[in-house]
Amino acid sequence: MSSGLQTLLYVDLHCHHNTHPRSSTADLKKGSKNTNCPSTMFVIIKRTADCRGRNRSKDKHIGQGYPTIITLKWDHNHEVASADALRERDVSDGATEKLLELYRSGHSPSSALDTIKYDLQEAADRAHCPDLQSCYRVFYKEFRTHYGDTGGAKMMLFLDKKVQDFNENHNDECVKLETTCDGQTVIAICTPLMKRVHSMWKISKEMVFVDSSGNMDRQNCRVFLLLTHSPAGALPLGVLITSSESESTLTSAFKLLHSILPESAFFNASNGPGIFMTDDCTSLRLALHEVYPNSVLLLCHFHLLQAMWRWLWDSKHKIDKNDRPHLLNIFKAMVYAETEDDLHSMFKRTTEADATSLKYPGFVAHVNEIYERRVTWSLAHRKDLRTRGNNTTAYCEAAMRILKDKIFYRLKAFNICQLTDFVLTRLENYNVRKLTDIANNRLNSNNLISRFYPCPKDVSPDAVTKLGNCQEYTVKSGRENTYYNVNMDIGICTCPIGRTGAPCKHQAAIMHKYSIESSNFLPVQSVDMRKLFYTIATGGDAIDDHWFQPLRSGILQTDNCRNISVSSPKDASSTEEASSLEGTPH
Incomplete structure (x- = not known):
C-alpha cells in the first residue's frame, strides 16, 4: 500500500494461500495453507486534482469521474468456497x-x-x-x-494499581500488598462485606475455619480463606493470597490481614476468635498462634483421619492391606471417644492390647505421637467448647469448591493480579447474592431446608416446659425420664448433640410449640434476622421492615428479649456421631 504525487492509493494484493515461503519445500509442510496461488489484485486510486484544485491529468477516465483502476487476476489454483x-x-x-x-x-x-x-x-x-x-x-x-505480564515487575505494578483503585473506590483500606524480607508476595483482603460480617455477626467471635488451596493461577499461589458459620453457609472474614506456605510468610500474611480488619473485628473480640479450626499444617498453625496466641487451635477430624489413612497406605510403613481398615477404625474410635476416660482406655487398648496393632511397632509409635496432641483433635476434649457441632473444616471445603467452580470455572487465573481481582469482585458478588436470597426467603432447595429445619417427631409438645426466664426451657426425653435444659438465647441444649451449640430436636420442638424464631435453623422468618442478612449483604438498611414480613403473620414472631445468635448444623464428620446419638435413649 502506497501513495504518490499522481495517486492517492496503490494496493498490491495477493491470495492468502500464497505465503511467499522461504524454502521451496515449505508448501509441502503438513498443515501449511500455502498453494503458491497466482491470483492477484491491484487497486489504484488516482488524484483528481492537485493542491490548488486543478486537474492536469490527460487520463480521460479521470475527467469522466472514474479515478479508480482495479486489475484482477482471478486464477486460483484451489477451491475458493470449500471448508479447507x-x-x-x-x-x-x-x-x-x-x-x-x-x-x-x-x-x-x-x-x-x-x-x-x-x-x-x-x-x-x-x-x-x-x-x-x-x-x-x-x-x-x-x-x-x-x-500485565504473567509475572515480574510489570505484573506487580498492575497489581499495586489494582489494590489502590479498589481502596480508593471504597474509601477504606480493604486490600493490602506486601513483599516479605525473603521476597515472597503477600496479599491480605477484607472487603466491605467481610468487614460487616466481623462487625455484625456474633458467631464470628466463637469459631473461625481456615483452609487453603493452590493451583488457581499460573504462579501456583496459595489462597487462604477465613470463614465463620451461619445457617446461610460459610460467611467470609478474610482472604489471604501468598506465594509461599512457609511459617514466616504466613505470619506476615496474618499480621497484614489483622492490620486492615475493622475495630470491631471478630464481633469486638480484640484478641481474636475463641477457636480456630484448621488442617494439620504446621506452618499455618504456628503462624496463627503467633498472631492470635489466646485462641484455641483445633484440628479438623476429616483431615486427621485422612492423614492416618494415607499413612496406613504408604508402602514404606509395610502395613498389610487386610489390616488397614481395622487400624483406621480403632484410631477413629479414639477420635470420637466421648469422655477422656474412654479415650485413654481406647489408647491403651490400641497400643498395648490389640493384636493387630502390636504387629506394627511403627503404627504404635505413630499413634503415641498423635496422642500427645489429643487436646487439639479429641472430641472428649472439646465438649465444653462452643464448636456448635462443627468438628471439620467442611465449610472451607464447600467454599473452595464454590471458589473454583463458580468463581474461576475450574480455570487458572492469568496471574496473581487477575486472581486478586476475581476475589475482590466475583467472590464478593457471589456472597452478596447468597445473603440477599436468604433475606428474601428465596431458598431453592428442600434438602437444604430440611437439613437446617428438622421436624421434632420424637418430642411431644407436652414434653416442653417454659421456665420463668423467657429464654429458658426444659424438654423431657420421649424415651426415658430425662430432662434437658435449653437456652434459646444462645442456642444451647444439654443433650449430647446440642451441648456445643449445634441444632438439635429439642430446640426444634421449642421453636414449633411456642412459634418463636430459632436462629439455629432455616428458613429465617424473623424480620430482624432477615434484615440483618440484607444489611450484611448490601451495607444499607433502606428497605422498609414490611418487606421482610412473613407471608402468614404470627407463625414465627421476633423475640425482642434475646440477641440474635446463629449456628450451623452438624457437619459431615459428625453425621455418624449425631445419628448414633439420635438413636440413643435420652
Missing part, C-alpha cells in the same frame, strides 16, 4: 470482540471457542469461528493489557 479454504481465513473483528466478551465473563480460550461453535452451529469459516491458536493469541493480548 474457509478454515484459513483471517479472524474477523466481530469474532475477536465476541472472544473478548467471553474472556471478560470468565471463559478460557477452549471454553470460549466451544461457546462460539455452539452459537454458530457450524465451524468451517475461520473468520467467524476462530481456531484455538487464534483464541489463545487474543486471550494473552487481552489479559496482558488488563493485568
Whole structure:
C-alpha cells in the first residue's frame, strides 16, 4: 500500500494461500495453507486534482469521474468456497470482540471457542469461528493489557494499581500488598462485606475455619480463606493470597490481614476468635498462634483421619492391606471417644492390647505421637467448647469448591493480579447474592431446608416446659425420664448433640410449640434476622421492615428479649456421631 504525487492509493494484493515461503519445500509442510496461488489484485486510486484544485491529468477516465483502476487476476489454483479454504481465513473483528466478551465473563480460550461453535452451529469459516491458536493469541493480548505480564515487575505494578483503585473506590483500606524480607508476595483482603460480617455477626467471635488451596493461577499461589458459620453457609472474614506456605510468610500474611480488619473485628473480640479450626499444617498453625496466641487451635477430624489413612497406605510403613481398615477404625474410635476416660482406655487398648496393632511397632509409635496432641483433635476434649457441632473444616471445603467452580470455572487465573481481582469482585458478588436470597426467603432447595429445619417427631409438645426466664426451657426425653435444659438465647441444649451449640430436636420442638424464631435453623422468618442478612449483604438498611414480613403473620414472631445468635448444623464428620446419638435413649 502506497501513495504518490499522481495517486492517492496503490494496493498490491495477493491470495492468502500464497505465503511467499522461504524454502521451496515449505508448501509441502503438513498443515501449511500455502498453494503458491497466482491470483492477484491491484487497486489504484488516482488524484483528481492537485493542491490548488486543478486537474492536469490527460487520463480521460479521470475527467469522466472514474479515478479508480482495479486489475484482477482471478486464477486460483484451489477451491475458493470449500471448508479447507474457509478454515484459513483471517479472524474477523466481530469474532475477536465476541472472544473478548467471553474472556471478560470468565471463559478460557477452549471454553470460549466451544461457546462460539455452539452459537454458530457450524465451524468451517475461520473468520467467524476462530481456531484455538487464534483464541489463545487474543486471550494473552487481552489479559496482558488488563493485568500485565504473567509475572515480574510489570505484573506487580498492575497489581499495586489494582489494590489502590479498589481502596480508593471504597474509601477504606480493604486490600493490602506486601513483599516479605525473603521476597515472597503477600496479599491480605477484607472487603466491605467481610468487614460487616466481623462487625455484625456474633458467631464470628466463637469459631473461625481456615483452609487453603493452590493451583488457581499460573504462579501456583496459595489462597487462604477465613470463614465463620451461619445457617446461610460459610460467611467470609478474610482472604489471604501468598506465594509461599512457609511459617514466616504466613505470619506476615496474618499480621497484614489483622492490620486492615475493622475495630470491631471478630464481633469486638480484640484478641481474636475463641477457636480456630484448621488442617494439620504446621506452618499455618504456628503462624496463627503467633498472631492470635489466646485462641484455641483445633484440628479438623476429616483431615486427621485422612492423614492416618494415607499413612496406613504408604508402602514404606509395610502395613498389610487386610489390616488397614481395622487400624483406621480403632484410631477413629479414639477420635470420637466421648469422655477422656474412654479415650485413654481406647489408647491403651490400641497400643498395648490389640493384636493387630502390636504387629506394627511403627503404627504404635505413630499413634503415641498423635496422642500427645489429643487436646487439639479429641472430641472428649472439646465438649465444653462452643464448636456448635462443627468438628471439620467442611465449610472451607464447600467454599473452595464454590471458589473454583463458580468463581474461576475450574480455570487458572492469568496471574496473581487477575486472581486478586476475581476475589475482590466475583467472590464478593457471589456472597452478596447468597445473603440477599436468604433475606428474601428465596431458598431453592428442600434438602437444604430440611437439613437446617428438622421436624421434632420424637418430642411431644407436652414434653416442653417454659421456665420463668423467657429464654429458658426444659424438654423431657420421649424415651426415658430425662430432662434437658435449653437456652434459646444462645442456642444451647444439654443433650449430647446440642451441648456445643449445634441444632438439635429439642430446640426444634421449642421453636414449633411456642412459634418463636430459632436462629439455629432455616428458613429465617424473623424480620430482624432477615434484615440483618440484607444489611450484611448490601451495607444499607433502606428497605422498609414490611418487606421482610412473613407471608402468614404470627407463625414465627421476633423475640425482642434475646440477641440474635446463629449456628450451623452438624457437619459431615459428625453425621455418624449425631445419628448414633439420635438413636440413643435420652
